[in-house]
Amino acid sequence: GQQLNQSPQSMFIQEGEDVSMNCTSSSIFNTWLWYKQEPGEGPVLLIALYKAGELTSNGRLTAQFGITRKDSFLNISASIPSDVGIYFCAGHRNSGNTPLVFGKGTRLSVIA
């Protein structure tokens, strides 16, 4: 099945640094979602984007719905140790019953 191209696959950063990750597709999406997953838990929704060009923040996290509707970006500012986890993007192409499409995730490690 189709998956989103999410990059980078993994990141090692120093505490306090900013982080950027992105998701791209060859298809247009109507919705972009960003999730975080910690070990032993289910993915937790961070940000939902519904309009091309939309920029939405959730604390130190900011996500953008790309103008072309084929990509989305997630930025984390001033990273802290509890930011460690796997970040997933997901997109929805159509309304109705069409399932979400997921990226394979970006594994973030923060070095104190």
Add this chain to the structure above:
Amino acid sequence: DAGITQSPRHKVTETGTPVTLRCHQTENHRYMYWYRQDPGHGLRLIHYSYGVKDTDKGEVSDGYSVSRSKTEDFLLTLESATSSQTSVYFCAIRLTDTDTQYFGPGTRLTVL
């Protein structure tokens, strides 16, 4: 957590035995999903439901069946478990008026 629970949370079983995983939600959501998560593959959709007795296949449905006889419960059955079905299984619900999905805590299944 959108009122989602999964049971059991952990299960070890033997090849060839039937296994049923349960997803229960308390908020009357119409859409429910079963995913499996494996290293290197991310989240893959097994089956989903868009109402009582209304289900459809996802990208990795072989070897799995589902049932939804009432709104709050979505059951995933492995008729004859195989070692390749060792995985972490997540249930999710989707809010009716958006594309936003929320995940349950997961079930770790080991097939020996």
